[in-house]
Amino acid sequence: MQDSLRRFKAGIFQALAHPSRIAIVELLRDEGEVPVGRIYERLGLEQANVSQHLAVLRSKEIVTGRKDGNQVFYSLRDRIIGKVLDLLRQYFQAHLQEALELLKDMRKDEHLSG
Amino acid sequence: MQDSLRRFKAGIFQALAHPSRIAIVELLRDEGEVPVGRIYERLGLEQANVSQHLAVLRSKEIVTGRKDGNQVFYSLRDRIIGKVLDLLRQYFQAHLQEALELLKDMRKDEHLSG
DNA sequence: GCTATATATTCGTAGATTCGAATATTGTCA
DNA sequence: TGACAATATTCGAATCTACGAATATATAGC
Incomplete structure (x- = not known):
């Protein structure tokens, strides 16, 4: 289970x-x-x-x-799924600095492979 | 953004x-x-x-x-990730019947493709 | 240094995901 | 019925993911 x-x-x-x-x-x-x-x-x-x-x-x-x-x-x-997204928004804001770095890296990777 | x-x-x-x-x-x-x-x-x-x-x-x-x-x-x-999992457990229990059906289907699909 | 232990990375292959193009389905309205 | 509109499905190519096997890296203790 x-x-x-x-x-x-x-x-x-x-x-x-x-x-x-x-x-x-x-x-x-x-x-x-x-x-x-x-x-x-x-x-x-x-x-x-x-x-x-x-x-x-x-x-x-x-x-x-x-x-x-x-x-x-x-x-x-179910509303729960919306709540999950809200939690992640909170999470994103709590770690804003790193999250932005992370996104920058994601973009960088795209460029490398593209 | x-x-x-x-x-x-x-x-x-x-x-x-x-x-x-x-x-x-x-x-x-x-x-x-x-x-x-x-x-x-x-x-x-x-x-x-x-x-x-x-x-x-x-x-x-x-x-x-x-x-x-x-x-x-x-x-x-971050504890938030744990909370996300908890929310999904709630969700699973709220929709227990369908969730079990869903899992049965997932298993069926495995067998078809395997 | 050498050997052993803990963890990480690379590589190849099998399978899954993504997308647009084309096609199929379903419902509306004349 | 036929033409049209809204949505769904199928197909094929490109890309991504998962896994074990093999290999690499780091640290400890001698």
Whole structure:
């Protein structure tokens, strides 16, 4: 059970481990029910890409979709996920200096490999 | 900055998105400072593997290592990470039924692909 | 110095993830 | 029914991740 719980947590983290998916979750946290079209317009992403990211979030039951006519309205299934993001924002601010260094390094790595 | 923060969060989630790394973090949360040898004995993992996982956690500054003679003692850098895991445990329990289904599906997928 | 112990890194390969392009599905409205 | 709009799925290529085996580095004690 210890192990199941860890695999469960790892699955959730995996699903959240992408900037676009975090952006989606934050949008749903802030706006409640949002149709897919609005998601990709707001975030400036491809339709297919957003649909794929939503599939990942759905597969871990982080979001849920309600079909209404032609559209699908997505929303968060539980407020806890929003709280997790808030904790990380706190964390980011507490370690602001290092966090910025870390991001700089991440960018540097991109350049090296690009 | 919105975007930086999201990349930062995604990096943290990425680092936590593995059952072994979650196990390591939980061990450090429960025991404080722990030498590498104890980590891989307790978790039944290869030395190299643990070292690689620790490198991932270090790169996101989730853990820190203190060298003492021959050994390196690792610990969590911030209690917030422990809180994040606690929130997810709550979440797991709140959605216990679905969570178990989800895990069953994950196992099924493994079998299909293996 | 030499040997043993603890930890880290590198390397190769298998598997997973990401993305856009193309295509499929589903619902609406005439 | 046909044309259109919204969303989902499939496919292939590029990139990333995980693991064990082998190797490297650092420190202790003799």
